[in-house]
Amino acid sequence: MAPDEVALPAEAGADEGQPGILVRVLGELAPGGGEAGVATAEVREIYRERRLDGRLIWHGDPRIAGRPIVEFATRVTSQETGRQRIGLGVRGRVAIWIDGQLAHEDGEVPDTDDIDGMWHDPPYQAVELDMTAGRPVEVVMRWRKFYDQGIVLIDMSIEKPVVSPRRLWPRPRSWRARPTQSCSWSEQPVSMRARATIAPRSRSSPSKICS
Numbered sequence: 001m002a003p004d005e006v007a008l009p010a011e012a013g014a015d016e017g018q019p020g021i022l023v024r025v026l027g028e029l030a031p032g033g034g035e036a037g038v039a040t041a042e043v044r045e046i047y048r049e050r051r052l053d054g055r056l057i058w059h060g061d062p063r064i065a066g067r068p069i070v071e072f073a074t075r076v077t078s079q080e081t082g083r084q085r086i087g088l089g090v091r092g093r094v095a096i097w098i099d100g101q102l103a104h105e106d107g108e109v110p111d112t113d114d115i116d117g118m119w120h121d122p123p124y125q126a127v128e129l130d131m132t133a134g135r136p137v138e139v140v141m142r143w144r145k146f147y148d149q150g151i152v153l154i155d156m157s158i159e160k161p162v163v164s165p166r167r168l169w170p171r172p173r174s175w176r177a178r179p180t181q182s183c184s185w186s187e188q189p190v191s192m193r194a195r196a197t198i199a200p201r202s203r204s205s206p207s208k209i210c211s
Contacts, residue, residue, distance in 0.1 A: 001054030001158055006074040008050065009138060015050065021074040021156065023056070024048045025064055026142075038142045039095035039105050043069055054156035065150035070143050072156055075136040082161035087126025088141055089155040091118055094125040097140040103127040109146045119153045126159070 003019040012022045026043035047063055056072065058064050078084060087104075088094055096104040104127045110118060131137065141156070 001074075001076065001156055003052045005077055005079070005158065006053065007077070007136065009073050009075055009140075011073055012050070018050075020050045020052050021054065021056075021072055022048060023051055024071040024073070026069040026071055028069060037095070037105060038069060038093045038144050039097075039102055041069060041144075056152065056154040056156055058150060058152040061150045061152075063150070064145070064152055066148055067145050070145060070152070071140065072143075073138075073140045076131075076139050076158060077134060077136040078131045078158060078160060079133055080160045081131065081133045083128060084131045084161060085124075085126040085128050085159040086137075086139055087124055087157070088143060089122045089124050089157065090143055091122050092146045093144045095142045096125070096127050097138075098127055098129055099138050103129075118147065124157075 001021075006019060006021050008015050008018050008020050008022050010016050012018070012020075025046045025048070027046050029042040029044060046068060064070065072088075076086060086098075087096065091107065091110050093107045093109065094104065095102065104125065107123075107125055112118065129137070143154070145152070
């Protein structure tokens with residue numbers, strides 16, 4: 001997620017509405033909390049910080065060492081209208097709320113303590129929802145950290161609608177990738193099919209012909 005797609009929620013206090021994601025590291029109150037659901041765990045805040053975009057990376061940070069629950073809260077505003085997916089690229093248990101409603105709680109804890117293996121091609125745990133361009137939605141995600149090292153590599157992202165091929169100008173069937181060649185201006189006419197792939201110009205404008 002880019003800085004212009006995320007804004008701090010009300011929980012950020014005086015910084016509400018500023019670009020960014022509110023990250024909170026939460027300690028679980030109940031012993032053996034790892035057996036409980038992420039969404040229902042009783043927690044207390046250990047510390048918080050602001051991140052400007054969805055690249056959530058920590059390298060050897062002692063504040064995130066151990067096995068806390070890490071919460072990411074923001075207001076997401078898409079630039080596109082349509083069905084979209086919002087989620088985390090991460091292994092482990094994840095809960096996601098959209099506008100205050102629990103929409104997802106799932107994920108598996110891998111049976112490994114290999115950091116490289118944990119972060120290689122992680123699954124995308126996400127929620128699908130209909131979004132309107134320019135209209136923000138409140139998103140809160142919680143992830144239970146399942147290893148002790150203070151290293152985290154998470155991608156919080158939004159997958160936008162795919163543009164239909166029908167909205168794109170068709171390429172001529174004869175199109176082929178060619179090396180750069182010298183070009184010259186000519187008054188030769190341009191076919192209607194070729195005109196579909198270039199910007200409009202007046203009838204008196206010359207055509208550019210490459211040899």
